[in-house]
Structures are given as structure tokens and as C-alpha cells.
Amino acid sequence: MIREVTDGVFAETDVRGCNPGFVVTSEGVVVIDTPQLPTRAVEMRKAAESHGPIVYLINTEHHVDHIFGNYFFKGAGTVISHDYVLQEFMTVYPEINPYEYAKEAVPTDDPDGIGLFPDEEAYFADMNQPTVTFSADATLRLGDLTFELIATPGHTPGQIAVYIPQKKTLFASDNIFNGVQTWHYTSNINQWIDSLKSLKKLDLEFIVPGHGPVCGPDRIDAQMAVLHEWQYYVADCMARGMSESDCIENCKIRDRYSVDIGQEYMLHHVIENNVKSLYQKLACA
Ligand SMILES: [Zn+2]
CATH class of the missing domain: 3.60.15.10 (Ribonuclease Z/Hydroxyacylglutathione hydrolase-like)
Incomplete structure (x- = not known):
């Protein structure tokens, strides 16, 4: 509406x-x-x-x-x-x-x-x-x-x-x-x-x-925190020696929110791609 x-x-x-x-x-x-x-x-x-x-x-x-x-x-x-x-x-x-x-x-x-x-x-x-x-x-x-x-x-x-x-x-x-x-x-x-x-x-x-x-x-501060949370989550996994796939499977941020309307079925896809992107960026940094 x-x-x-x-x-x-x-x-x-x-x-x-x-x-x-x-x-x-x-x-x-x-x-x-x-x-x-x-x-x-x-x-x-x-x-x-x-x-x-x-x-x-x-x-x-x-x-x-x-x-x-x-x-x-x-x-x-x-x-x-x-x-x-x-x-x-x-x-x-x-x-x-x-x-x-x-x-x-x-x-x-x-x-x-x-x-x-x-x-x-x-x-x-x-x-x-x-x-x-x-x-x-x-x-x-x-x-x-x-x-x-x-x-x-x-x-x-x-x-x-x-x-x-x-x-x-x-x-x-x-x-x-x-x-x-x-x-x-x-x-x-x-x-x-x-x-x-x-x-x-x-x-x-x-x-x-x-x-x-x-x-x-x-919500500007809240969004900033969400981005930091993602960075910290993936960095923490890497620091513990977790593989990219372990980081995806155990993702703590998965339950924080659902995906936007009509795309709820894409949750795993979003988590997977978000983790992959950060994992690669942090690894190359
Ligand atoms: Zn967009």
C-alpha cells in the first residue's frame, strides 16, 4: 500500500x-x-x-x-x-x-x-x-x-x-x-x-x-552497528581458524532478521554471500 x-x-x-x-x-x-x-x-x-x-x-x-x-x-x-x-x-x-x-x-x-x-x-x-x-x-x-x-x-x-x-x-x-x-x-x-x-x-x-x-x-546508527557486527562476526570466525563454510553454517547473525518481504526463502543465500564477501575481503586485506 x-x-x-x-x-x-x-x-x-x-x-x-x-x-x-x-x-x-x-x-x-x-x-x-x-x-x-x-x-x-x-x-x-x-x-x-x-x-x-x-x-x-x-x-x-x-x-x-x-x-x-x-x-x-x-x-x-x-x-x-x-x-x-x-x-x-x-x-x-x-x-x-x-x-x-x-x-x-x-x-x-x-x-x-x-x-x-x-x-x-x-x-x-x-x-x-x-x-x-x-x-x-x-x-x-x-x-x-x-x-x-x-x-x-x-x-x-x-x-x-x-x-x-x-x-x-x-x-x-x-x-x-x-x-x-x-x-x-x-x-x-x-x-x-x-x-x-x-x-x-x-x-x-x-x-x-x-x-x-x-x-x-x-536507524542510521543501527545500520552502522549491523555492518560492524558483520565485520566482527567474520573476523572472529577467521581468528578462531574457522573455515568459510563453518562461518556460514554457524552464522550467529542468521536469526537477527528475516529477509525482506517475499524473499524470506533467500535467507541462506544472503548469509552465504555476505559471509563469502567479507571472508575474502578480510583475507586479502
Ligand atoms: Zn541494493
């Missing part, structure tokens, strides 16, 4: 995928990330357009759950992102084909969306990629509001968070996983921690995290 976080700021946090949203200004609407599930994407576009024309669509990172739904927002404003998001937009790798990953979720999480899901050729012919990109912090102004696009590398290299000072609201993207397992297996955790420190300086009341329910600024 799309709910109003504060006056004119809307987000959807209870469906599979990231937490997309939109903000209403005096001159039109700014969409921040797009729902991965077709029915939700169509619904969000309709809800956003009921407040005025969509002028900008901002993608906060390149992961499929933040960008796939762009397809359903064709013709609705200018798509904006960090350079890296465009560079990696729906790139197929041996370990993940993002199109297949998006498709896999539809029968279970959006059966009504099966007919809306584009076939591969149609999808890749026009994905509604960003046409305006930037490589550092950027500021966007529309009507009465300012959108600070803050570069926060760590979870991904092209990560941004979107701050709307007039609303004391931050769309934190995957800088923050609130109350659900953190995915960090391709991340640079040290950079991520530095990015969280920079977000701490903002004047905030509301955070729309990348995953999990809307929260307050206290």
Missing part, C-alpha cells in the same frame, strides 16, 4: 522489492525508484500522476529491484541517476540475470502482473534508462522543493540517497535496511560506514529506507 510519510511524500514499503516513492512539488511530481512488480508500478504511476505530471524519475542504485519498474514509467519525466547506475543498468552477469530475477517474482508476488510483464526483447529494446547522469553530489530543484542527490558509495559504487530538506525526509535507498537482513555481498563496507556518517549530519525526521518500514534517524 502506498502511504503518505509526511505532507506530499509517499512511499510503498510493504511489497517485494525496494521501497519506491514519490514527492509532490508545486510544479509536478518526482518519483524515487520504481516498483519491481508490474501491477505495483502501474499503480504507483497512476497515484503519482493524480498529483500532477511526473517531471523527474530518480534511480538511487542499479540493483534490479530499484530500476526494473522504469519500464512502466515510459514517457513520464526525465530519468536521472548516477553514471554508474546507467553503466550497470540491467547488465546480465553469469551469477545474476536481473531480467530473470524480476520475472521469477511475478507468479508468487504479483500474479495479476503476469500479463503486464514484458517479453525479453520488448523489455531490452526500451528499458527507460536514465538520460541525465552525474558523478558526484547533485541538486535538483522543482517548484518549492529541493532534492539533494547525495553520493553515498558503499552498498554499490553509484549509490545515492535523496534528501528533501523542506520535508526533513531522506530516501536512504539501500544505505539502510530497517529490521530486515542487510545484503552486502558486492559492497564495500568501509565506504558504506563513511556514507552513513555523512547522512548522520542531515536534519531529519523521516527516513524511507531501501528495505523495511519507514523509520527515524536513529
Whole structure:
């Protein structure tokens, strides 16, 4: 369900995928990330357009759950992102084909969306990629509001968070996983921690995290602690001489949170990849 976080700021946090949203200004609407599930994407576009024309669509990172739904927002404003998001937009790798990953979720999480899901050729012919990109912090102004696009590398290299000072609201993207397992297996955790420190300086009341329910600024410290906990857990295992697989099988962090909505079945996969990533980084450091 799309709910109003504060006056004119809307987000959807209870469906599979990231937490997309939109903000209403005096001159039109700014969409921040797009729902991965077709029915939700169509619904969000309709809800956003009921407040005025969509002028900008901002993608906060390149992961499929933040960008796939762009397809359903064709013709609705200018798509904006960090350079890296465009560079990696729906790139197929041996370990993940993002199109297949998006498709896999539809029968279970959006059966009504099966007919809306584009076939591969149609999808890749026009994905509604960003046409305006930037490589550092950027500021966007529309009507009465300012959108600070803050570069926060760590979870991904092209990560941004979107701050709307007039609303004391931050769309934190995957800088923050609130109350659900953190995915960090391709991340640079040290950079991520530095990015969280920079977000701490903002004047905030509301955070729309990348995953999990809307929260307050206290979750920035909580996320920092989660990242430290992962580092310490894997370092402790290594110091005891445990193998990577023992570290995965005995993982104490497994029970702290479940994985976000619709992805609970992926818990082992998340734990395994998070441990592997850290184990390798600590071993090479
Ligand atoms: Zn992500």
C-alpha cells in the first residue's frame, strides 16, 4: 500500500522489492525508484500522476529491484541517476540475470502482473534508462522543493540517497535496511560506514529506507552497528581458524532478521554471500 510519510511524500514499503516513492512539488511530481512488480508500478504511476505530471524519475542504485519498474514509467519525466547506475543498468552477469530475477517474482508476488510483464526483447529494446547522469553530489530543484542527490558509495559504487530538506525526509535507498537482513555481498563496507556518517549530519525526521518500514534517524546508527557486527562476526570466525563454510553454517547473525518481504526463502543465500564477501575481503586485506 502506498502511504503518505509526511505532507506530499509517499512511499510503498510493504511489497517485494525496494521501497519506491514519490514527492509532490508545486510544479509536478518526482518519483524515487520504481516498483519491481508490474501491477505495483502501474499503480504507483497512476497515484503519482493524480498529483500532477511526473517531471523527474530518480534511480538511487542499479540493483534490479530499484530500476526494473522504469519500464512502466515510459514517457513520464526525465530519468536521472548516477553514471554508474546507467553503466550497470540491467547488465546480465553469469551469477545474476536481473531480467530473470524480476520475472521469477511475478507468479508468487504479483500474479495479476503476469500479463503486464514484458517479453525479453520488448523489455531490452526500451528499458527507460536514465538520460541525465552525474558523478558526484547533485541538486535538483522543482517548484518549492529541493532534492539533494547525495553520493553515498558503499552498498554499490553509484549509490545515492535523496534528501528533501523542506520535508526533513531522506530516501536512504539501500544505505539502510530497517529490521530486515542487510545484503552486502558486492559492497564495500568501509565506504558504506563513511556514507552513513555523512547522512548522520542531515536534519531529519523521516527516513524511507531501501528495505523495511519507514523509520527515524536513529536507524542510521543501527545500520552502522549491523555492518560492524558483520565485520566482527567474520573476523572472529577467521581468528578462531574457522573455515568459510563453518562461518556460514554457524552464522550467529542468521536469526537477527528475516529477509525482506517475499524473499524470506533467500535467507541462506544472503548469509552465504555476505559471509563469502567479507571472508575474502578480510583475507586479502
Ligand atoms: Zn541494493
